[in-house]
Amino acid sequence: MLSLMPIMEKPEYLREWALGPDTTEERVREMHSHLQDDSYPAAIEMTFALPPRRKNIPAIPMTVIAGENDAIFTVREAQRTARRFGVTANVVPGMPHEPLEPHWRDEVADRVDKFARSIT
Known part of the structure:
Protein backbone atom coordinates (compact mmCIF):
# COMPACT_ATOMS: atom_id res chain seq x y z
CA MET A 1 0.00 0.00 0.00
CA LEU A 50 -5.53 20.46 -12.99
CA PRO A 51 -6.95 23.82 -11.95
CA PRO A 52 -10.63 24.40 -12.67
CA ARG A 53 -11.51 25.97 -15.98
CA ARG A 54 -12.48 29.63 -15.64
CA LYS A 55 -16.02 28.99 -16.83
CA ASN A 56 -16.46 26.42 -14.03
CA ILE A 57 -15.42 28.76 -11.23
CA PRO A 58 -18.49 29.83 -9.27
CA ALA A 59 -19.05 33.56 -8.77
CA ILE A 60 -18.94 33.47 -4.98
CA PRO A 61 -16.88 35.48 -2.51
CA MET A 62 -13.62 33.75 -1.69
CA THR A 63 -10.20 34.38 -0.27
CA VAL A 64 -6.85 32.65 -0.47
CA ILE A 65 -4.79 32.65 2.73
CA ALA A 66 -1.17 31.57 2.48
CA GLY A 67 1.77 31.22 4.83
CA GLU A 68 4.88 33.11 3.82
CA ASN A 69 7.03 30.21 5.04
CA ASP A 70 4.85 27.38 3.75
CA ALA A 71 7.20 24.60 2.62
CA ILE A 72 4.47 22.77 0.70
CA PHE A 73 2.68 25.51 -1.26
CA THR A 74 4.75 28.58 -2.11
CA VAL A 75 3.51 32.16 -1.96
CA ARG A 76 3.84 32.24 -5.73
CA GLU A 77 1.49 29.24 -6.02
CA ALA A 78 -0.98 30.91 -3.66
CA GLN A 79 -0.84 34.10 -5.71
CA ARG A 80 -1.43 32.12 -8.90
CA THR A 81 -4.41 30.38 -7.30
CA ALA A 82 -5.81 33.70 -6.10
CA ARG A 83 -5.46 35.26 -9.56
CA ARG A 84 -7.26 32.28 -11.08
CA PHE A 85 -10.20 33.02 -8.80
CA GLY A 86 -9.99 36.78 -9.35
CA VAL A 87 -8.84 37.66 -5.83
CA THR A 88 -5.61 38.71 -4.13
CA ALA A 89 -3.66 36.25 -2.00
CA ASN A 90 -3.69 37.10 1.69
CA VAL A 91 -0.15 36.17 2.77
CA VAL A 92 0.56 35.79 6.49
CA PRO A 93 4.16 36.88 7.21
CA GLY A 94 6.30 34.15 8.74
CA MET A 95 3.53 31.54 8.84
CA PRO A 96 4.35 27.90 7.99
CA HIS A 97 2.04 25.40 6.26
CA GLU A 98 0.14 24.34 9.37
CA PRO A 99 -1.08 27.29 11.45
CA LEU A 100 -1.48 25.15 14.57
CA GLU A 101 0.33 27.29 17.11
CA PRO A 102 -1.96 29.73 18.98
CA HIS A 103 -0.52 32.90 17.44
CA TRP A 104 -0.99 31.51 13.92
CA ARG A 105 -4.51 30.29 14.67
CA ASP A 106 -5.37 33.77 15.93
CA GLU A 107 -3.78 35.45 12.91
CA VAL A 108 -5.63 33.22 10.44
CA ALA A 109 -8.88 33.50 12.40
CA ASP A 110 -8.61 37.30 12.30
CA ARG A 111 -8.13 37.22 8.53
CA VAL A 112 -11.04 34.82 8.02
CA ASP A 113 -13.21 37.00 10.29
CA LYS A 114 -12.24 40.14 8.37
CA PHE A 115 -13.07 38.41 5.07
CA ALA A 116 -16.41 37.13 6.38
CA ARG A 117 -17.36 40.60 7.62
CA SER A 118 -16.43 42.11 4.26
CA ILE A 119 -19.02 39.98 2.46
CA THR A 120 -21.96 40.38 4.82
Whole structure:
Protein backbone atom coordinates (compact mmCIF):
# COMPACT_ATOMS: atom_id res chain seq x y z
CA MET A 1 0.00 0.00 0.00
CA LEU A 2 1.30 3.45 -0.87
CA SER A 3 1.96 5.65 2.14
CA LEU A 4 2.87 9.25 2.87
CA MET A 5 4.20 8.41 6.34
CA PRO A 6 7.87 8.23 5.24
CA ILE A 7 7.63 11.95 4.44
CA MET A 8 6.83 12.66 8.10
CA GLU A 9 8.63 9.67 9.61
CA LYS A 10 10.76 11.79 11.95
CA PRO A 11 9.59 14.72 14.08
CA GLU A 12 12.12 17.03 12.44
CA TYR A 13 10.45 16.36 9.07
CA LEU A 14 7.16 17.58 10.50
CA ARG A 15 8.84 20.75 11.74
CA GLU A 16 10.54 21.33 8.38
CA TRP A 17 7.53 20.67 6.17
CA ALA A 18 4.60 21.89 8.21
CA LEU A 19 5.29 23.61 11.52
CA GLY A 20 8.21 25.98 11.16
CA PRO A 21 11.32 26.69 13.21
CA ASP A 22 9.54 28.53 16.06
CA THR A 23 7.63 25.44 17.21
CA THR A 24 9.12 24.03 20.41
CA GLU A 25 10.70 20.58 20.39
CA GLU A 26 8.12 19.38 22.91
CA ARG A 27 5.24 20.60 20.71
CA VAL A 28 6.75 19.02 17.58
CA ARG A 29 7.07 15.64 19.31
CA GLU A 30 3.57 15.88 20.76
CA MET A 31 2.05 16.73 17.37
CA HIS A 32 4.15 14.08 15.63
CA SER A 33 2.71 11.45 17.97
CA HIS A 34 -0.77 12.21 16.60
CA LEU A 35 0.08 11.87 12.90
CA GLN A 36 -1.89 9.40 10.83
CA ASP A 37 -1.30 8.27 7.29
CA ASP A 38 -3.04 10.42 4.71
CA SER A 39 -4.71 9.00 1.67
CA TYR A 40 -1.94 8.71 -0.90
CA PRO A 41 -4.32 9.01 -3.89
CA ALA A 42 -6.02 12.05 -2.33
CA ALA A 43 -2.68 13.76 -1.69
CA ILE A 44 -1.51 13.12 -5.25
CA GLU A 45 -4.80 14.42 -6.63
CA MET A 46 -4.65 17.60 -4.52
CA THR A 47 -1.03 18.22 -5.46
CA PHE A 48 -1.18 17.53 -9.17
CA ALA A 49 -4.82 18.19 -10.08
CA LEU A 50 -5.53 20.46 -12.99
CA PRO A 51 -6.95 23.82 -11.95
CA PRO A 52 -10.63 24.40 -12.67
CA ARG A 53 -11.51 25.97 -15.98
CA ARG A 54 -12.48 29.63 -15.64
CA LYS A 55 -16.02 28.99 -16.83
CA ASN A 56 -16.46 26.42 -14.03
CA ILE A 57 -15.42 28.76 -11.23
CA PRO A 58 -18.49 29.83 -9.27
CA ALA A 59 -19.05 33.56 -8.77
CA ILE A 60 -18.94 33.47 -4.98
CA PRO A 61 -16.88 35.48 -2.51
CA MET A 62 -13.62 33.75 -1.69
CA THR A 63 -10.20 34.38 -0.27
CA VAL A 64 -6.85 32.65 -0.47
CA ILE A 65 -4.79 32.65 2.73
CA ALA A 66 -1.17 31.57 2.48
CA GLY A 67 1.77 31.22 4.83
CA GLU A 68 4.88 33.11 3.82
CA ASN A 69 7.03 30.21 5.04
CA ASP A 70 4.85 27.38 3.75
CA ALA A 71 7.20 24.60 2.62
CA ILE A 72 4.47 22.77 0.70
CA PHE A 73 2.68 25.51 -1.26
CA THR A 74 4.75 28.58 -2.11
CA VAL A 75 3.51 32.16 -1.96
CA ARG A 76 3.84 32.24 -5.73
CA GLU A 77 1.49 29.24 -6.02
CA ALA A 78 -0.98 30.91 -3.66
CA GLN A 79 -0.84 34.10 -5.71
CA ARG A 80 -1.43 32.12 -8.90
CA THR A 81 -4.41 30.38 -7.30
CA ALA A 82 -5.81 33.70 -6.10
CA ARG A 83 -5.46 35.26 -9.56
CA ARG A 84 -7.26 32.28 -11.08
CA PHE A 85 -10.20 33.02 -8.80
CA GLY A 86 -9.99 36.78 -9.35
CA VAL A 87 -8.84 37.66 -5.83
CA THR A 88 -5.61 38.71 -4.13
CA ALA A 89 -3.66 36.25 -2.00
CA ASN A 90 -3.69 37.10 1.69
CA VAL A 91 -0.15 36.17 2.77
CA VAL A 92 0.56 35.79 6.49
CA PRO A 93 4.16 36.88 7.21
CA GLY A 94 6.30 34.15 8.74
CA MET A 95 3.53 31.54 8.84
CA PRO A 96 4.35 27.90 7.99
CA HIS A 97 2.04 25.40 6.26
CA GLU A 98 0.14 24.34 9.37
CA PRO A 99 -1.08 27.29 11.45
CA LEU A 100 -1.48 25.15 14.57
CA GLU A 101 0.33 27.29 17.11
CA PRO A 102 -1.96 29.73 18.98
CA HIS A 103 -0.52 32.90 17.44
CA TRP A 104 -0.99 31.51 13.92
CA ARG A 105 -4.51 30.29 14.67
CA ASP A 106 -5.37 33.77 15.93
CA GLU A 107 -3.78 35.45 12.91
CA VAL A 108 -5.63 33.22 10.44
CA ALA A 109 -8.88 33.50 12.40
CA ASP A 110 -8.61 37.30 12.30
CA ARG A 111 -8.13 37.22 8.53
CA VAL A 112 -11.04 34.82 8.02
CA ASP A 113 -13.21 37.00 10.29
CA LYS A 114 -12.24 40.14 8.37
CA PHE A 115 -13.07 38.41 5.07
CA ALA A 116 -16.41 37.13 6.38
CA ARG A 117 -17.36 40.60 7.62
CA SER A 118 -16.43 42.11 4.26
CA ILE A 119 -19.02 39.98 2.46
CA THR A 120 -21.96 40.38 4.82
